[in-house]
Amino acid sequence: MSILFSNFHEAQRIGDGPALASCLAPVNSVSDPKRLWSFSQLSNYQTVEADIRYHVIQDRNAVKLPKQEANQWVQIFVCLWKCIKELASIESGRGGDWNTAYKVYKDLCNNLIRGYQSFNFPAWSVPCMYTAGKYLRILAIKADAEAAHAASNGNGFAAGMTDDIADTSEKNEKLQDAARTLQLMVAACRTDDSDLSESRKWGVISVANLLFKTYFKINNLALTKHVIAMLESPGTNLPPLEAFPKAQRCTYSYYRGVLEFLKENYAAAEGHLSDALSICHQNATRNREQILTYLIPAHMLTSQQLPNRALLSQLPALERLFLPLCTAIKSGELSAFDKALSDAEVELVNRRIYLTLERSRDLCMRNLFRKVFLNAWDETKDPATGEVIGKSRRTRIRVSEFEYGIRAAYKDAAEPIVVDRDEVECFVANMIYKGYMRGYISREHAICVLSKKNDAFPGTGT
Amino acid sequence: MYSVSGAAPWQSNGGYGQPNGHPAYIPVPTRNPYASSLPPPPTYVPQPLNHSSPAPPTPMTVASPAPSNESKKKTEWSPAVRAYVNRCFAAEHQIPGIERSEMEMKLREVITNAAQSNMLNSYNWANMPLPQQMIAEDRKRATLGLQSVPPNFVPPPPPLVPLSFIPGSTAPHSASSGSAVLRKRKSSEMSAESDNIHPPWRSKKGGSLEDRMSAPDKRPRFDAVPMSSKSNISLEQRKRRFDNGGSGSSSPRKNGPSPPPAESLGPVVGRSEKLEKNYFRLTSAPNPDDVRPLPVLRQTLELLKQKWRKDNNYGYICDQFKSLRQDLTVQHIKNSFTTDVYEIHARIALEKGDLGEYNQCQSQLRALYKQNLGGHPHEFKAYRILYYIYTCNRTDMNDMLSELTPADKQSEEVKHALAVRSALALGNYHQFFKLYNDPPKMGAYLMDMFIERERLAALAAISKSYKPAVRLRFITEELTFESEAEAAQFILDHEGKELLEEKDDYVQMKTNNRLWEEAKMAAFKFVDIKGQI
Numbered sequence: 001m002s003i004l005f006s007n008f009h010e011a012q013r014i015g016d017g018p019a020l021a022s023c024l025a026p027v028n029s030v031s032d033p034k035r036l037w038s039f040s041q042l043s044n045y046q047t048v049e050a051d052i053r054y055h056v057i058q059d060r061n062a063v064k065l066p067k068q069e070a071n072q073w074v075q076i077f078v079c080l081w082k083c084i085k086e087l088a089s090i091e092s093g094r095g096g097d098w099n100t101a102y103k104v105y106k107d108l109c110n111n112l113i114r115g116y117q118s119f120n121f122p123a124w125s126v127p128c129m130y131t132a133g134k135y136l137r138i139l140a141i142k143a144d145a146e147a148a149h150a151a152s153n154g155n156g157f158a159a160g161m162t163d164d165i166a167d168t169s170e171k172n173e174k175l176q177d178a179a180r181t182l183q184l185m186v187a188a189c190r191t192d193d194s195d196l197s198e199s200r201k202w203g204v205i206s207v208a209n210l211l212f213k214t215y216f217k218i219n220n221l222a223l224t225k226h227v228i229a230m231l232e233s234p235g236t237n238l239p240p241l242e243a244f245p246k247a248q249r250c251t252y253s254y255y256r257g258v259l260e261f262l263k264e265n266y267a268a269a270e271g272h273l274s275d276a277l278s279i280c281h282q283n284a285t286r287n288r289e290q291i292l293t294y295l296i297p298a299h300m301l302t303s304q305q306l307p308n309r310a311l312l313s314q315l316p317a318l319e320r321l322f323l324p325l326c327t328a329i330k331s332g333e334l335s336a337f338d339k340a341l342s343d344a345e346v347e348l349v350n351r352r353i354y355l356t357l358e359r360s361r362d363l364c365m366r367n368l369f370r371k372v373f374l375n376a377w378d379e380t381k382d383p384a385t386g387e388v389i390g391k392s393r394r395t396r397i398r399v400s401e402f403e404y405g406i407r408a409a410y411k412d413a414a415e416p417i418v419v420d421r422d423e424v425e426c427f428v429a430n431m432i433y434k435g436y437m438r439g440y441i442s443r444e445h446a447i448c449v450l451s452k453k454n455d456a457f458p459g460t461g462t
Numbered sequence: 463m464y465s466v467s468g469a470a471p472w473q474s475n476g477g478y479g480q481p482n483g484h485p486a487y488i489p490v491p492t493r494n495p496y497a498s499s500l501p502p503p504p505t506y507v508p509q510p511l512n513h514s515s516p517a518p519p520t521p522m523t524v525a526s527p528a529p530s531n532e533s534k535k536k537t538e539w540s541p542a543v544r545a546y547v548n549r550c551f552a553a554e555h556q557i558p559g560i561e562r563s564e565m566e567m568k569l570r571e572v573i574t575n576a577a578q579s580n581m582l583n584s585y586n587w588a589n590m591p592l593p594q595q596m597i598a599e600d601r602k603r604a605t606l607g608l609q610s611v612p613p614n615f616v617p618p619p620p621p622l623v624p625l626s627f628i629p630g631s632t633a634p635h636s637a638s639s640g641s642a643v644l645r646k647r648k649s650s651e652m653s654a655e656s657d658n659i660h661p662p663w664r665s666k667k668g669g670s671l672e673d674r675m676s677a678p679d680k681r682p683r684f685d686a687v688p689m690s691s692k693s694n695i696s697l698e699q700r701k702r703r704f705d706n707g708g709s710g711s712s713s714p715r716k717n718g719p720s721p722p723p724a725e726s727l728g729p730v731v732g733r734s735e736k737l738e739k740n741y742f743r744l745t746s747a748p749n750p751d752d753v754r755p756l757p758v759l760r761q762t763l764e765l766l767k768q769k770w771r772k773d774n775n776y777g778y779i780c781d782q783f784k785s786l787r788q789d790l791t792v793q794h795i796k797n798s799f800t801t802d803v804y805e806i807h808a809r810i811a812l813e814k815g816d817l818g819e820y821n822q823c824q825s826q827l828r829a830l831y832k833q834n835l836g837g838h839p840h841e842f843k844a845y846r847i848l849y850y851i852y853t854c855n856r857t858d859m860n861d862m863l864s865e866l867t868p869a870d871k872q873s874e875e876v877k878h879a880l881a882v883r884s885a886l887a888l889g890n891y892h893q894f895f896k897l898y899n900d901p902p903k904m905g906a907y908l909m910d911m912f913i914e915r916e917r918l919a920a921l922a923a924i925s926k927s928y929k930p931a932v933r934l935r936f937i938t939e940e941l942t943f944e945s946e947a948e949a950a951q952f953i954l955d956h957e958g959k960e961l962l963e964e965k966d967d968y969v970q971m972k973t974n975n976r977l978w979e980e981a982k983m984a985a986f987k988f989v990d991i992k993g994q995i
Contacts, residue, residue: 001989012780038858123931205891219857219861221857262856262857264856345863346864349863349864352857352860354860354863355856355859355860358884358887358888359523359887360886361888362888381824421938422892422939423890423892423893426891426892426893426940427890428927429923429924429926429927429928430888430889430923430927431927432926432927433889433922433923433926433927434889440927440928440929441927441929442928442929442934443928443932443933
């Protein structure tokens with residue numbers, strides 16, 4: 001157990017942030033699989049403070065820290081010890097619960113934050129915030145799971161004096177609590193006015209990433225606005241994003257991109273996600289997959305381009321999801337599209353991209369109409385002989401032709417689709433409205449007049 | 463300052479203070495801090511020399527005289543007191559579960575208190591509750607977790623006390639002792655170690671139980687937070703009880719205005735038979751007399767249904783339903799009847815466009831459906847989908863889609879709602895308006911909420927893609943207006959006057975105009991979620 005403290009002192013001596021941070025991690029490490037147990041054997045509830053004080057301050061090998069800082073570290077380690085004791089009991093199966101472990105670890109985090117705010121913890125130690133935040137989050141998730149397990153499956157009644165019978169309070173209590181602590185951490189990191197080379201601001205992105213993760217988990221995305229405002233508003237004087245380590249940048253851009261995606265700002269989403277993709281390490285398959293999951297639909301909608309097979313083949317999971325859809329879209333087969341979409345529905349909904357991909361049906365339909373258009377020839381006949389001497393594209397397409405096209409697209413479908421003339425007009429009107437086609441409908445003549453200038457279907461070359 | 467006779471000053475009726483008759487202290491009329499909230503105590507004329515028993519600042523003298531006091535006083539007990547004592551011991555007044563020894567102890571306390579404050583003659587012994595009753599009440603209150611609340615009026619300073627200025631060397635002593643007792647007085651409001659000293663004006667009606675209870679009553683009184691309202695309420699009720707009690711001895715504890723059971727005890731069992739009840743927000747534990755039990759609530763529901771059909775008075779109905787829901791909640795009734803109530807209320811709220819109330823019911827219904835208590839989960843799921851469409855809530859819609867089971871998707875209402883959703887997602891206004899024509903159950907009310915903005919969207923699309931104009935007939939049919947006149951009215955409402963042109967036998971609307979696009983953008987910008995969870 002004193003290994004921990006010697007690590008601590010060593011880290012303090014040389015100013016190694018990550019090493020210091022690893023002291024705060026309440027887990028067994030590879031090199032020391034019994035770390036938790038041995039640390040918990042160090043002391044007992046009565047004497048823990050005194051013992052830790054000895055190890056931190058009075059030990060012969062101890063690094064001399066300023067008094068207040070040292071005291072704060074003592075507090076932090078006391079909390080750590082309590083938490084580890086709890087975890088060790090859970091590990092050995094002898095009682096102990098995540099709830100207590102979470103609470104104690106939260107105290108640790110609060111002490112840490114206070115250390116930075118009031119007791120001048122040095123800035124190089126800022127990785128501690130990230131580590132503490134990370135484990136706080138994990139403990140919170142475990143505590144919530146424990147609570148949910150213990151709760152009586154929704155049979156509880158609303159507590160206190162309410163008018164309504166069911167308890168609609170949250171089931172992510174601890175995690176929300178953790179989110180608040182993380183927010184404090186971000187604030188603590190951000191509000192450091194010392195010189196940039198000595199500032200806590202360098203820790204801000206990593207903790208912000210944790211906060212994003214947490215908000216996604218509790219499904220409260222509205223709160224992310226505040227984080228983003230905190231980090232990106234003009235007055236904050238943070239170092240530019242590019243200066244932060246790649247890993248943090250990549251994660252941050254990813255989350256920003258996803259948030260924009262969910263707000264339907266596909267252009268902005270595409271920007272962030274491409275950034276993330278470019279920084280992302282080649283071998284980090286899972287990460288790339290995640291980024292692409294959102295990037296592909298966003299790109300499809302902004303630029304009407306489909307992902308090519310080469311890209312998809314690298315990532316089998318995505319290939320499975322997107323390939324049938326893309327094939328159907330290319331060929332304009334509405335029925336195949338519908339089928340592919342409904343097959344993949346569950347997965348797509350889980351990844352929150354279903355609603356976006358639905359919109360790509362427009363692309364499919366556009367391709368279908370384009371086919372109709374491409375096959376609509378005007379034959380120019382030689383006035384004298386009646387022979388067909390040339391063909392030119394018609395730009396006036398009857399609505400009925402579109403209707404036949406749609407029927408044809410559905411001819412392989414299980415159930416025949418009935419579309420009436422008005423509905424087809426509606427489809428065409430939508431195409432024009434959204435810019436997939438250029439022209440107009442004349443209701444009197446029941447025809448659609450398309451642009452002659454070779455951009456009846458903008459973006460496709462005809 | 464004390465009489466040199468060796469007996470404590472209060473043991474002799476006269477001659478307090480110096481043997482020469484000079485009082486050793488100057489009695490000061492004690493405070494009456496609660497004068498406003500309670501009826502004025504029966505008048506007490508301070509008889510400075512005779513009856514006020516000074517407590518010497520030294521505590522030790524307090525305890526010792528008590529027994530001797532009692533014994534001394536034995537001979538002076540009034541017949542009323544004796545009658546009281548007899549009642550206590552009478553067989554018919556025994557309360558099971560209370561030991562005779564306990565009862566005796568309590569009795570002794572009561573008498574001692576009375577004697578020490580020399581109230582033996584002033585208490586209304588006929589109305590005084592018996593010690594067993596006091597014990598029973600204390601126990602009940604203990605199990606109910608209520609603090610034994612000292613009424614929030616300060617048990618006023620014992621009359622014996624010293625704001626007295628004892629001349630000479632004793633002055634500082636008594637002054638400090640005075641302040642000590644003053645300080646003590648303050649804490650004695652809250653703590654249980656107030657001595658058995660009672661203000662002279664403690665009402666004849668026995669006052670409250672608190673002052674008759676003393677140290678042995680170790681109810682936790684650490685709650686220093688003002689319990690004013692609660693204590694007031696319980697005080698009032700207690701007073702009422704004694705008022706109503708009449709011969710409080712003969713009737714066993716009345717259940718009348720009994721202290722309400724604490725929330726923590728569990729469900730209330732209602733007793734009211736009244737079918738109708740106005741809604742009041744709960745501020746304390748509910749009174750069982752006002753809460754209707756389940757059979758009564760069923761009748762209430764039938765009555766409300768009839769009234770709604772007949773009168774259609776939403777304000778009244780909403781009020782009644784809220785109180786219905788409240789009664790169900792406090793009695794912890796969670797079954798299919800509960801689901802029924804919430805469903806009916808939700809439907810009525812929808813009909814009247816009360817989205818706030820509808821949302822409340824909807825969130826409750828979600829929790830109820832999870833427990834399979836019957837009702838119409840499909841119908842309300844469909845309403846949820848429509849509501850998410852209205853609020854443009856993509857995230858929740860996404861979550862909703864992930865929750866839907868195949869069984870849900872088979873049900874007509876959900877199918878309809880999902881069709882609406884996908885039609886709108888693709889901009890297929892044609893399909894959308896066809897669906898609007900024939901929604902199941904009460905979906906129409908929900909769709910009404912966003913029909914206008916969807917009409918604007920459709921007009922924007924039509925306006926961009928049709929040239930040069932479209933007939934009003936077309937618009938009426940596509941956008942399912944009731945009539946051409948209504949369609950025209952809609953256009954006019956949105957500043958579309960210039961777009962309408964009259965031809966020979968029809969009216970047409972010019973297209974290719976930015977008007978509708980802008981109107982649509984404005985309509986989609988702001989959505990109010992009205993209390994949705």
